[in-house]
Amino acid sequence: MAVLTYRDALTQALREELQRDDRVFLMGEEVAQYNGAYKVSKGLLDEFGPMRIVDTPITELGFAGVGVGAAMVGLRPIVEFMTWNFALLALDEVVNAAAKMHYMSGGQYKMPMVFRGPNGAALQLSAQHSQAWESWLAHIPGLKVCTPGTPADAKGLLKSAIRDDNPVVFLEGEMLYNVKGEVPEGEHIIPIGVAELKREGDHCSVITHGKMVLVAMRVADDLAKEGINIDVVDLRTVRPMDVEAISRSVQKTNRAVVLEEGWEICGMGSQVVDFIQRECFDDLDAPVLRVHQEDVPMPYAKNLERAAKPDAGKTIAAIRKVMYLD
Amino acid sequence: MATKVVMEALSPTMEEGRLVKWNKNEGDQVKSGDVLAEVETDKAVMELVARGDGVLRKRLANEGDASPVGTLIAVIAGADENIDSIVASAGAASAPATAPAQPAQAAQGTEAGSAPSEAPAPPQQKAPTQAPSAPPRPTPPAPPRPPSAPPAPPRGNGASRPAPAGGGRQRSSPLARRLATEKGIHLGAIQGTGPGGRIVKRDIENAKAAGVAAGPSAAAERLATEGDFKDVPLTQIRKTIARRLAESNGPVPTFFLTAEFDATRAAELRTQLLEMGEEYKVSFNDIVIRAVALALAEHPEVNAHWLGDKIRHFNRIHVAMAVAVEDGLITPVLFDADRMTLWDISGKARDLAKRARERKLLPEEYTGSTFSVSNLGMFGIDQFTAIINPPEAGILAIGGVEEKPIVADGQLEVRQRMRVTMSCDHRVIDGATGAKFLQTVRRYIENPLSLII
Numbered sequence: 043m044a045v046l047t048y049r050d051a052l053t054q055a056l057r058e059e060l061q062r063d064d065r066v067f068l069m070g071e072e073v074a075q076y077n078g079a080y081k082v083s084k085g086l087l088d089e090f091g092p093m094r095i096v097d098t099p100i101t102e103l104g105f106a107g108v109g110v111g112a113a114m115v116g117l118r119p120i121v122e123f124m125t126w127n128f129a130l131l132a133l134d135e136v137v138n139a140a141a142k143m144h145y146m147s148g149g150q151y152k153m154p155m156v157f158r159g160p161n162g163a164a165l166q167l168s169a170q171h172s173q174a175w176e177s178w179l180a181h182i183p184g185l186k187v188c189t190p191g192t193p194a195d196a197k198g199l200l201k202s203a204i205r206d207d208n209p210v211v212f213l214e215g216e217m218l219y220n221v222k223g224e225v226p227e228g229e230h231i232i233p234i235g236v237a238e239l240k241r242e243g244d245h246c247s248v249i250t251h252g253k254m255v256l257v258a259m260r261v262a263d264d265l266a267k268e269g270i271n272i273d274v275v276d277l278r279t280v281r282p283m284d285v286e287a288i289s290r291s292v293q294k295t296n297r298a299v300v301l302e303e304g305w306e307i308c309g310m311g312s313q314v315v316d317f318i319q320r321e322c323f324d325d326l327d328a329p330v331l332r333v334h335q336e337d338v339p340m341p342y343a344k345n346l347e348r349a350a351k352p353d354a355g356k357t358i359a360a361i362r363k364v365m366y367l368d
Numbered sequence: 369m370a371t372k373v374v375m376e377a378l379s380p381t382m383e384e385g386r387l388v389k390w391n392k393n394e395g396d397q398v399k400s401g402d403v404l405a406e407v408e409t410d411k412a413v414m415e416l417v418a419r420g421d422g423v424l425r426k427r428l429a430n431e432g433d434a435s436p437v438g439t440l441i442a443v444i445a446g447a448d449e450n451i452d453s454i455v456a457s458a459g460a461a462s463a464p465a466t467a468p469a470q471p472a473q474a475a476q477g478t479e480a481g482s483a484p485s486e487a488p489a490p491p492q493q494k495a496p497t498q499a500p501s502a503p504p505r506p507t508p509p510a511p512p513r514p515p516s517a518p519p520a521p522p523r524g525n526g527a528s529r530p531a532p533a534g535g536g537r538q539r540s541s542p543l544a545r546r547l548a549t550e551k552g553i554h555l556g557a558i559q560g561t562g563p564g565g566r567i568v569k570r571d572i573e574n575a576k577a578a579g580v581a582a583g584p585s586a587a588a589e590r591l592a593t594e595g596d597f598k599d600v601p602l603t604q605i606r607k608t609i610a611r612r613l614a615e616s617n618g619p620v621p622t623f624f625l626t627a628e629f630d631a632t633r634a635a636e637l638r639t640q641l642l643e644m645g646e647e648y649k650v651s652f653n654d655i656v657i658r659a660v661a662l663a664l665a666e667h668p669e670v671n672a673h674w675l676g677d678k679i680r681h682f683n684r685i686h687v688a689m690a691v692a693v694e695d696g697l698i699t700p701v702l703f704d705a706d707r708m709t710l711w712d713i714s715g716k717a718r719d720l721a722k723r724a725r726e727r728k729l730l731p732e733e734y735t736g737s738t739f740s741v742s743n744l745g746m747f748g749i750d751q752f753t754a755i756i757n758p759p760e761a762g763i764l765a766i767g768g769v770e771e772k773p774i775v776a777d778g779q780l781e782v783r784q785r786m787r788v789t790m791s792c793d794h795r796v797i798d799g800a801t802g803a804k805f806l807q808t809v810r811r812y813i814e815n816p817l818s819l820i821i
Contacts, residue, residue, distance in 0.1 A: 296543050323542050324542050324545075324546040325542070325543055325546075326541060326542050327541045327542075327543040327544065327568050327569040328541060328562075328568065366561070366562055366568060366570070
């Protein structure tokens with residue numbers, strides 16, 4: 043199996059889907075001539091031409107709306123946001139147009155489109171450009187929200203997202219673009235809404251998604267040296283959420299830590315904990331703990347940024363606590 | 369790794385414990401399971417055991433000190449391990465063993481985001497506006513610790529709460545409760561090792577492994593076993609009786625039935641038994657308990673609990689006997705008393721009474737009764753009324769046996785007489801029901817050979 047970067051896995055998915063269906067096209071800032079701010083669309087302009095790979099002005103609300111209109115008339119647009127921090131400007135089209143069109147038209151209009159781009163903090167991009175938006179977007183009925191954490195999942199989920207007749211929010215990790223992993227060739231499809239048990243253990247469940255999957259895997263390696271074996275449940279899609287996968291794991295381990303990149307209040311983890319307390323009440327031996335970004339705008343200073351982010355140390359501390367080891 | 373020894377909740381209602389005696393000295397090597405100290409709970413003197421291996425490095429409570437549940441009272445650690453921070457944490461968090469719980473409560477209140485109490489102290493004034501943005505924080509604060517860091521020094525607020533300020537409710541995880549039910553383990557018989565004495569999965573597993581309190585030794589379990597009782601739905605008339613009588617007479621509408629039994633033959637039996645040897649010695653109390661147990665078997669409607677929405681008639685007979693102890697009374701239980709011989713009852717009653725006075729009864733030995741007997745005859749009381757122990761439906765108060773002139777068959781005779789008064793919960797027992805029960809008790813007392821065969 044080929045080892046690809048997360049970035050190349052996404053490019054591969056885009057290329058395959060652009061080849062497969064000529065209604066699919068990509069639009070966004072710098073996606074064509076510049077090959078994408080993060081080079082996800084590298085080479086696509088040469089292969090598919092300017093009608094399929096479209097550079098837009100710096101107008102998030104405008105081109106997101108163009109995408110909605112294109113989807114309404116039967117095309118399958120992929121709208122790239124240079125980062126999801128800029129997508130705030132386009133939220134009216136995402137939330138009020140794309141997410142509701144099928145519902146409010148009584149089913150007359152499908153909305154087969156993808157909004158994609160990097161999400162979450164990178165390094166020292168400061169408060170305005172270091173934010174994880176999945177809980178905002180997963181809040182909205184009518185949207186599906188994918189958060190792949192590995193190259194293989196990135197490819198498989200993007201192909202599913204492009205083929206889906208509903209608007210799909212696709213959150214990539216800026217720090218993940220260079221991460222490498224094995225990626226199956228060709229028709230590799232990961233269904234939306236199916237989690238994966240990325241590591242198996244009996245002692246504690248760590249439920250996570252997106253970039254934090256890497257952190258959880260590192261935690262699993264570290265704790266294995268102490269004889270502590272954890273389940274790493276990678277949600278992969280946060281809406282719809284694979285509740286059964288969560289339940290299966292927690293019913294086995296009797297304890298859970300929910301790890302996410304974003305803030306605590308109304309974060310993705312709140313929803314996971316809610317599922318757990320309802321579905322696994324009689325299986326819990328300890329309160330469920332969450333690990334998340336500290337409740338502050340992301341600091342610019344390197345040391346403060348590190349302190350504000352969720353990391354392996356905080357995750358290990360939470361795991362030890364729910365296992366009553368401290 | 370250091371093990372903190374905390375005052376554990378050794379009874380279901382314990383809020384603090386008094387350290388009666390240290391069994392280990394500082395410097396002693398201890399293993400998990402060793403008895404570290406004897407602790408007096410609100411009910412009994414119990415053993416506090418070590419939950420880790422090492423050296424008992426520091427004792428933080430003195431003999432005689434009372435400490436709230438959850439208070440750090442000792443530290444077990446490696447011989448040269450640094451325990452300064454742990455010892456210091458005891459001083460900060462909960463040091464004076466007798467300190468009231470208010471500081472902890474206040475801290476918790478603020479931490480939980482609730483507005484500060486009435487005191488409008490300037491430093492606290494900002495708390496209400498800060499509260500919504502400063503929620504309790506389950507994860508430890510930054511900076512992160514490397515994974516290989518040594519055991520955590522005490523963390524900030526909320527990381528590990530000391531005593532459950534709020535009361536003696538026994539804490540247990542949902543899983544622990546489920547496992548206890550499945551394995552037939554009575555939670556009251558287990559000491560929790562989780563935060564604040566919470567019973568967690570490992571405690572159930574340890575209890576199961578140790579055979580502690582499994583199955584029938586747990587009183588509650590005993591009573592809950594399917595087939596050992598019959599629930600009787602309340603008829604309308606029963607509901608009306610219950611409601612009207614409770615309105616009239618407090619929550620337990622009680623009435624009293626007094627009867628005088630002839631105890632002459634019982635006294636003779638006692639004397640004859642004693643002549644056979646000390647090992648045959650029985651007390652009047654034993655005779656009454658045996659008679660009551662056999663009578664209860666014939667009158668299950670008296671061997672009952674009032675459960676609010678139904679009456680539960682028990683098929684098994686667990687008779688509690690009131691025992692006076694130094695500063696109160698306790699009611700140890702003779703389980704399945706109808707299946708015990710007079711001598712079984714005598715031996716068991718003596719043992720229970722002795723251990724009750726020494727405060728050595730286990731919780732499951734004084735809970736789970738279906739009927740009670742109280743005897744003040746030895747104090748020269750010839751008749752009294754006893755208070756029902758809810759949810760039981762009745763209690764029999766026994767007066768002393770004394771010689772009285774009696775007219776029998778037109779002849780004046782001197783007989784040994786005993787007066788008993790039964791307190792009945794009228795919601796469960798009607799006058800005639802109670803009277804018939806007392807008739808049966810009389811039959812047994814006045815024909816004591818039936819108690820032996």
